[in-house]
Amino acid sequence: MRKTDMKKTQGLTEDLDDLGALLNGWLNSGRRSSPHTHEAYKRDVRAFVAYTKKPIRQTQPGDVIQYQAYIRNETDSRATEYRKLTSLRSFFKYLKLIKEIDEDLAAAISAPKVENNFKDKALTVDEVQALIDSVGADSPDGLLLRLLAVTGVRISESLSLTWANFRAAEDEGAYVHVTGKGKRNREVYIGPELWADLFKLKGDLEDDQPLFGEETRHTAAYLVDRAAKAAKIGKHVTPHMLRHSLATNLLEDGATLPQVRDQLGHADIKTTSLYLHAKDRTQMIRKMRIK
Numbered sequence: 001m002r003k004t005d006m007k008k009t010q011g012l013t014e015d016l017d018d019l020g021a022l023l024n025g026w027l028n029s030g031r032r033s034s035p036h037t038h039e040a041y042k043r044d045v046r047a048f049v050a051y052t053k054k055p056i057r058q059t060q061p062g063d064v065i066q067y068q069a070y071i072r073n074e075t076d077s078r079a080t081e082y083r084k085l086t087s088l089r090s091f092f093k094y095l096k097l098i099k100e101i102d103e104d105l106a107a108a109i110s111a112p113k114v115e116n117n118f119k120d121k122a123l124t125v126d127e128v129q130a131l132i133d134s135v136g137a138d139s140p141d142g143l144l145l146r147l148l149a150v151t152g153v154r155i156s157e158s159l160s161l162t163w164a165n166f167r168a169a170e171d172e173g174a175y176v177h178v179t180g181k182g183k184r185n186r187e188v189y190i191g192p193e194l195w196a197d198l199f200k201l202k203g204d205l206e207d208d209q210p211l212f213g214e215e216t217r218h219t220a221a222y223l224v225d226r227a228a229k230a231a232k233i234g235k236h237v238t239p240h241m242l243r244h245s246l247a248t249n250l251l252e253d254g255a256t257l258p259q260v261r262d263q264l265g266h267a268d269i270k271t272t273s274l275y276l277h278a279k280d281r282t283q284m285i286r287k288m289r290i291k
């Protein structure tokens with residue numbers, strides 16, 4: 001290798017190492033997002049650096065403006081565009097704050113407004129039932145779909161559950177202790193039908209064993225997409241859509257907003273609210289058609 005090429009390679013490695021340190025500093029500066037979200041933010045910033053082909057400290061406003069145009073031409077989803085640009089804007093604000101850059105590059109970014117229309121992201125109760133039926137309600141895949149549909153837990157939350165997270169309820173159902181984003185805790189209820197079928201899945205497994213074995217976010221996403229095609233739902237379905245579906249369908253059936261917020265474990269719910277509506281939410285889940 002020629003000396004000039006060696007210097008370029010060494011310089012690129014140093015730039016990447018430096019970027020990694022800056023990213024870690026940014027993401028650890030009071031942010032309470034999940035590890036999966038952190039990885040998405042890192043990918044967003046690294047994609048920008050790959051586009052400009054220059055160290056982050058040498059970024060110019062023109063680079064940012066060109067990248068915005070590139071993203072808007074290449075990205076079909078406004079939500080994805082919004083995340084990529086807001087990640088970058090937040091990173092630049094951090095760099096300006098710690099005096100790593102002089103220019104206010106964040107001001108050059110204009111992220112699109114995204115209307116959160118959860119109705120469009122939701123499945124009807126019949127579609128959810130068809131999704132479950134397509135893989136068999138009593139199969140391990142069907143049990144995962146039922147758990148997502150009944151509780152509204154995030155896919156990462158469900159895959160981290162062990163049998164120790166469950167405690168029996170007086171009505172032969174069970175309560176599930178869930179640790180969500182920001183390590184916030186909540187309890188959700190599952191009815192007797194789902195709890196009985198899940199308990200069969202447990203068999204001789206110890207309490208510290210995971211419910212769904214080696215299942216990952218990627219295999220779960222593939223499972224849901226495959227089930228949606230088998231059920232002829234006619235649109236791309238993700239595990240997170242089951243969460244949206246539960247919220248939408250519960251509200252349409254008369255559940256209150258505090259009940260649904262407690263069920264989903266949103267950030268603005270206080271720790272004590274885990275218990276304030278527990279009885280009401282149990283009744284709310286019992287009334288659901290999905291069992």
